[in-house]
Amino acid sequence: MLDITPLRAPTANASQTGEANGTSETAFDFVGQVHGFDTAAPVNANTAHAIDDAMTRYGVLVFRGQSLTPQQQLDFASALGPLDIGFKRVAKPHNRLGYDTLADISNLDESGAVASREHRRIVGNIANQLWHSDSSFQRPSARYSMLYAVVVPPEGGETEFADMRAAFEALPALQQASLRELQAEHDALHSRIFLGDTEYDAAQRAAIPPTVWPLVRRHPGGRSSLFIGAHASRVLDMTLAEGRMLLLDLLEHATQPAFVYRHTWQPGDLVIWDNRCTLHRGRRFDLTQRRELRRATTLDA
Ligand code: OGA
Ligand code: MN
Numbered sequence: 001m002l003d004i005t006p007l008r009a010p011t012a013n014a015s016q017t018g019e020a021n022g023t024s025e026t027a028f029d030f031v032g033q034v035h036g037f038d039t040a041a042p043v044n045a046n047t048a049h050a051i052d053d054a055m056t057r058y059g060v061l062v063f064r065g066q067s068l069t070p071q072q073q074l075d076f077a078s079a080l081g082p083l084d085i086g087f088k089r090v091a092k093p094h095n096r097l098g099y100d101t102l103a104d105i106s107n108l109d110e111s112g113a114v115a116s117r118e119h120r121r122i123v124g125n126i127a128n129q130l131w132h133s134d135s136s137f138q139r140p141s142a143r144y145s146m147l148y149a150v151v152v153p154p155e156g157g158e159t160e161f162a163d164m165r166a167a168f169e170a171l172p173a174l175q176q177a178s179l180r181e182l183q184a185e186h187d188a189l190h191s192r193i194f195l196g197d198t199e200y201d202a203a204q205r206a207a208i209p210p211t212v213w214p215l216v217r218r219h220p221g222g223r224s225s226l227f228i229g230a231h232a233s234r235v236l237d238m239t240l241a242e243g244r245m246l247l248l249d250l251l252e253h254a255t256q257p258a259f260v261y262r263h264t265w266q267p268g269d270l271v272i273w274d275n276r277c278t279l280h281r282g283r284r285f286d287l288t289q290r291r292e293l294r295r296a297t298t299l300d301a
Contacts, residue, residue, distance in 0.1 A: 001050040004032040007062065007261065030059040030163040030278070031261045039063055039270050040072045043079035051080060051272075055144065056221040059278045060161045060261065063270040068148050070102050073270075073296050077101075077146050081298030084142050086135040087124070090188055090200065090207045094121070097294065105147060105293040117287050123197040125291075128282040130191050130230035131162065131255055133275040134297055137188035137231040139211045142275040143300035151292040152265040157285030160262045164225040165277050167254035168216060176224075182215040184232040184247065191230040212236065215250075217276060225277040226254055254279065265293070276300060 008028045032054060043051075054061055068076070077083060083101040094110040107125055109115040115122055135142035147159070168176065187210040189200060210233065217227045228250050235243030262283075263271055273280055275297075285291055 001046070002037065002054050003035040004054055004058070004061070005035070006058075007031040007033050028261050030166065031062065031161065032058040032060070033062045033064070037063055039066050039076045040068055043076060048079050055272065055274050056219070059163060059165070060271065060273045062263065063272075064266065065268050066148065066270045067268060068270065070097055070099055070294060073146065073148055073294060074099060074102060077144070077296035077298055080144055082301055084135055084297040084299045086138070086142065086297060087188060087208075090204050101296060103295040103297070105295050106150075107287055107291050114288060114290055122287065123192065123195055125282070125287075127191050127195055127197075127230070129284065130194075131251060131279045131281045132191065132229040132231060133227065133279055134295075135299075136213065136227065136229055136275070137186045137190075137211060138208055140299045140301040141186075141211075141213070143298045144272050145275060145280075145295055145297045146270060146272045147293050147295045149265040149267050149269045149293050151290045152267060153285045153289035153291045155285065155289075156283055157289075157291050158262050158264050158283045159271070160260050160281050160283060161273055162255045162279045163259045163261075163277070164227070164254055164279060165219060165223045167256075167259050168224050168226045170259075171253070176216070179226075179250075180214075180216045180224075182238075182246075183212050183236045184215050184228065184243070185210045185212050185234045185236065186231040187233040188231065190233040194230075219274075219277045223277070226250060227276070228254065229279050251279075 006029050085100055088100060096110055096112065097104050107115055107122060109119055134145045188208040189205065213227050215227060216224050219225050228247055232247050234240055235246055
């Protein structure tokens with residue numbers, strides 16, 4: 001029902017390390033580009049099923065040339081599941097877009113001007129540059145995130161996606177088996193505190209208590225997937241040091257160029273990813289340039 005072509009764009013890193021363009025036939029099969037689809041149109045149950053099926057197969061879907069108002073983006077997202085609020089339960093720097101369920105992924109202040117680097121919300125932009133799975137710090141966590149580009153900077157500011165199913169499957173069987181026994185705690189403030197953003201009061205710290213997830217989760221499509229990223233703060237039944245080192249090692253493995261797709265944004269792009277089986281991160285850009293995206297997210301419920 002959906003017209004999809006797999007995307008095989010290598011990351012810049014992949015070409016630098018000599019993994020030639022397209023040599024790895026399946027490496028980017030977790031990303032599909034959808035053609036001839038208008039995400040502003042109402043989504044019926046059949047279409048929602050078709051998107052679910054495609055997401056189960058791919059993990060990331062790219063729709064180009066879209067034109068979405070905030071309400072249309074939320075309507076599209078709502079057709080795919082209940083909406084997530086995520087970190088806004090801890091901190092609401094401002095609500096420029098006027099919807100609790102639409103995340104303002106921009107470097108703009110409440111007036112719509114480029115925010116100064118010291119502005120409180122810029123730390124959120126930078127936290128998004130750490131590999132993560134949206135809302136993995138809560139239960140239910142996020143299922144699909146839908147990020148829509150309005151204004152993109154002339155350089156940088158790409159978003160990268162890493163395939164956690166392929167990464168898990170590439171591990172030796174013995175390591176896969178031992179990882180299946182482990183669980184990690186995910187904490188909403190872990191990455192913020194790492195970045196030096198520590199000004200949260202007791203109520204904010206209590207707003208989203210840490211939650212525990214298996215390190216390996218089974219995806220509805222039947223494949224297993226690593227579940228890690230910047231919110232994972234410790235591994236249960238391990239010392240802090242040993243657990244954090246394990247998390248860092250797994251992240252390094254799972255974000256090798258062979259597992260990563262880099263999306264270079266054009267205004268009008270809508271990208272959907274499955275947070276259960278991918279990690280993502282934003283890339284650096286000149287913070288004095290305008291970058292304006294909007295994200296709607298569904299709960300894995
Ligand atoms: C997000 C996110 C990264 C980016 O919207 O969830 O992590 O490139 N964005 O802005
Ligand atoms: Mn994110």
